Amino acid sequence: MNPFTYSSATAVEDAVRDNASHEGAAYIGGGTNILDLMKENVARPTHLVGLNKLPLTAIEPTPEGGLRLGALATNADTAWNEEVKRRYPLLNQAILAGASPQLRNMATNGGNLMQRTRCYYFYDTATPCNKREPGSGCGAIGGFNRIHAILGASEQCIATHPSDMCIALAALAATVRVSGPNGERAIPFEDFHRLPGNTPERDNNLEPGELITGLDLPAKGFEKNFSYLKLRDRNSYAFALVSVAAALELDGDTITDARLALGGVAHKPWRDQEAENLLKGQPATPETFARAAAKVVESAQGYGSNNFKIELARRAIVRALKQAAEGSQHASDVFLNSNP
Amino acid sequence: MIQQSSTSAAQAGGVAAPPPTGTVRLTINGQQHTLQIAPWTTLLDALREYVHLTGTKKGCDHGQCGACTVLVNGKRINSCLSLAVMHEDHDITTIEGLGSQENLHPLQQAFIDHDAFQCGYCTPGQICSAQGLINEGRAHTEEEIKEHMSGNLCRCGAYAGILNAVKEVVDSKSSESRR
Structure with a gap:
């Protein structure tokens, strides 16, 4: 260091x-x-x-009927919080799908948003990387890119955002509260992280010196019909190749509201509102799910070693939507991915 | 001509000046320690190199193997991914604080009974992690224990023994709490 x-x-x-x-x-x-x-x-x-003495560890209701997660609350304390488990089990599942118990005991909610890609070229200072060193090139394009992006990438960067928690936060339409030299502001979750474009060195839209103080979850938690499906090389303690956060609101068999976000596929948590619109008002059937899945991967592009992710994502979306419709997942059911 | 002084030794190609140190007070296994360390000293390095508690191991040094697991305020963490200076008000427990040669911790005895190691390098981390798992009280079945111990790798592959050892102590704790 x-x-x-x-x-x-x-x-x-x-x-x-x-x-x-x-x-x-x-x-x-x-x-x-x-x-x-x-x-x-x-x-x-x-x-x-050092931030760990800041009074930002509380998890408490918002005036709007949602829940505010303090930026300094640990991922573990957040996942196991009774209100999170009861009202936002999708978030509970996503957090527990990531990292290890030790890391979740240390990692904070704000830090989870700020974590950087695990692209091996970004980590290896002997190789070019436009994110680490703008203008130096991209080792992953034309290199070994099994873990890399299939959606929203650029000629500068095909890195992926590594978080599980953030995929649930994208699906739940959280708001990021920040404080900085110019005061406080709130950023909709979808506008927080960025696509790489020509500035892959910027992961997010924070201004210099801004600090995340909290995450606000809206009142609607999709606590009955949800799924966080994470597919990876080993069944625990590994980053996602593809993950899907699916949340449905059902009236009988008709989908009245839907959320769909993917991890492991893009430079940011990949929420697809066009695919969500294809689900709304439709019967919760495999055909409906397949149409939404096809929409998500419509513009997907592989880079060689990661071509398999396109079909993997398509199938994972269908399965996650089916699990959500069945209501077969429960908060802190740690074996969900081994029993699909 | 370059003016040489003690502070410019590094620039002149000589030995770098000693790093700036500060006072960090840590409570480890119930004992207070006052250390003079640089801010970039990890909790792991502070334990091993400055307090000479070498039970806590350095494996990967990147939070991937769990060999450095210790308990902070009863919660398990990777001491390699934390700075010592971040833990001044905390209660740190290492393997040396769990048991002694004369009085083994139940997890230590269970690891021996179940042949839960070969080389033993990951064992202090496994045991501290298992104590953290017991403190959390969320893992009871074999499947749950496997998932909740996934942050600790064993390159000898003693997982079957580790699982049996942890399960035995988890079971005895839950039967105690039923009494």
Whole structure:
């Protein structure tokens, strides 16, 4: 790791001010990703602003009838929170599908959004990477790209966003609350992460120095009909090749509302509202699910080693929608993916 | 001509100046330790190199293997992916704090009884992780224990023994709580 200085903030304003007063500063919450990146010499902050004393660990109701998740609440405390389990079991499932118990005990909600791609070329400083070093090229295009994007990629970057939690947050249409040098603002989840385009070095739309303070979940939690289906090389403690967050609202057999978001396929959590619209008002049948799945992968493009993901995604969407319609998943049922 | 001084030794191609250190107070296995360490010292390195508690192991040093697992306020974490300075107000427990040679922790005895290791390098992390699992109280069946122990790798492949050892202690705890 490069040498750096460290300070610990006890108030959000102090953290923001301290960050702004140090050139090359970064925030550190749980540290599970940034310290790893610092050990690999991918991240080289000169100063770390420690956040774990900030009063942002609460999980509490919002005036709008939703739930606010503190940015410093751990992923474990969030997944196992009684209100999350009862009202947002899709989020419970997605969080528990990711990482290990140790990492979930450390990683924070804000940090989960800020984690960077696990593209091996991004991590390997001996290879070119436009995300790590803009203009240097992309090792993954034309290289080994089994884990890479099939949707929304660019000629600059085909990296994927690694989070499971964020796929559920995209499907649930959460709001990201941030605080920065210019005050506070709220960012709809879909506008938080970015596609790579010509600026793959930017993962998200935070302005310099902005800090995530919380995540607001809307009142609607799709607690009856949901599925988080994660497909990966081993059945635990591995990143998704493809994951699907599916949530339905049913009136009898008719779909009255639908949410569909994918992980492991794009530079950001990939919510497809056109596919959702193909589900709404339709009967919850395999044919309906197949039409929505076909819509999602319509524009998909493989890069060689990851071509298999297109068909994998299509089938995973159909299966996740079927599971959601059946209401066969339950909060903290940790074996859901081994019993499809 | 380059003016050499103690602070510019690194630039002149010599030995770098010693890193800036600060005082970090840690509570480890119930004992207070005051360390003079650089801010980039991980909790793992602080435990091993400064407090000389070498039971906690460095495996991958990237949060992938679980060999460095310790308990912080009763919760299991990877000490390699955390800075020591982030744990000043916390209660840290390592394998040395769970049992002693004279008085083995039930998990240590169960690991011996069930032949739950070969080389033993992952064992302190496995046992601290298992204690964390027991503290959480969410894993009871074999399938649940497997899933909740997935953050600890064993390259010798002693998983069957590890599972049996953890299951035995989990079962004894739940029968205790029923009494």
